[in-house]
Amino acid sequence: MIDAAAAERAEFERPDIPSIAEEAVPRCDHCASEAFTVYASGRDYELRTCRNEWRFVRCADCGLVRLHPRPALTALDTIYPATYYAYEYERIPWVARTAKALLDRRKLGRILRDTGRPVRSYADIGCGTGRYLDAMHAIGVPKAQIYGLELDAATVERLRVAGYQVHCERVETCTQVPDGSLDLATMFHVIEHVESPAAVLGRVARWLAPGGVLALETPNLDSLDARLFHDRWWGGYHIPRHWTLFTPEGLQAMLRAQGLEPFAVRYQTGHSFWMYSLHHRLRYGPRPRPRLARLFDPLRNVLPLAAFTAFDLLRGALGASTSAMLVLARRPAA
Ligand SMILES: [Zn+2]
Incomplete structure (x- = not known):
């Protein structure tokens, strides 16, 4: 009989995998309640940046799910290594990149239709390498009215040189975008990565013009793969980099509390979450199958990635809720 927990612990207790400082998160960010139940637990199966075992807890009063405790802010450089793939978009296989560009264009086109007004000023919070900034400039928004926030200094510098209003700052402290x-x-x-989602949404709500729209994409706890891999393996946990997780209802409640009016929920493809869920389960679950697990690394294998993308596109078209939700909310006109 294999003790799965002991086998997993042994995998993470290697000398090159550090134990990092933790910080308690005693109160719910939405309702300030201190009551909770344990929701899920796991380790950094994706990048193995630390050996700590982490847990998500669910607020007993409003249902918001948060990592508690979570990595201390002093450990951010450890859990977001220089190779973090958000900046490595250019390195994924060409076919996957092309498919992703098509899905991104489709997503942005739909958001622009939903916005229901001409877009003359735009901000992408967490703008990465700037592909949405480029897309908005391509449809005629002047670079002087295109803002981006990003924490990677080199990326920010490159986008500033390209003429965009990009700042290397956290939303909570950023004053560079004019209110309204x-x-x-x-x-x-x-939003799932930040310290206080409520504070971030409050700040972005202030930046919107009356009638302006916020489009927010985040993992959806109320989805098939989140349920199947609930206890430990779900890719959407992205432990320990995701700090707050939502259901569609929970996210809409938080948007309303910040003065915005949610008006649509769209389901995107959660193909990476399917792949990582299977990878983590096969790699670290009972009877580990590392070679089989490698097949489900979304950065390496295009075929299963394409299959899950098709599966989620079909499910989304049939009205099922996938594990990546896009919620649209408007700042009231009056
Ligand atoms: Zn709560």
């Missing part, structure tokens, strides 16, 4: 100025703001897979 934006027709559209996007945050793709950012």
Whole structure:
């Protein structure tokens, strides 16, 4: 009989994998309740940046799920190594990159239709290498009205040289975007990483012009793969870099609390979460199968990635809720 927990611990207790400082998160970011139940636990199966075992807890009052404790801010450089793939988009296989570019264009086109007003000013929070900034400039938004926030200094410098209003700053402290100025703001897979989602949404709400729209994409706890891999392996946990996780209802409640009116929930493809869930389960679960697990590394294998993308596109078209949700909210006109 293999003790799966002991086998996993042995995998992570290697001399090159550090134990990092933790910080308690005693209160719920949405309702300030201190009551919770344990929701899930796991380790950094994706990047193995630290040996700590982490747990998600669910607020007993409002249902918001948070990592508690979470990595101390002093450990951010450890859990976001220089090779973190958000900046490595250019390195994924060409076929996958092309497919992703098509899906991104489709997503942005739909957001622009949903916005229902001309977009003359735009911000992408967590703008990465700037592909959405480029896309908005390509449809005629002047670079002087295109803002980006990003924490990677080299990327920021490159985008500034290209003429965009990009700042290397956290949303919570950023004062570079004028209040009431934006027709559209996007945050793709950012809100789950921040210290206080409520504070971030409050700040972005202030930046929106009356009638302006925020489009927010984040993992969806209320989805098939999140349920199947609930206890430990779900790719959407992205332990320990995801700090807050939402259901569609929970996210809409937080948006309303910040003065925004949610008006649509769209389901995107959660292909990477499917792949990582299977990878983590096969690699670290009972009877580890490392070679089989490697097949489900989304950065390496295009075929399974394409299959899960097709699967989620079909499910999304049939009205099923996938594990990546896009929620749109408007700042009231009055
Ligand atoms: Zn709560």
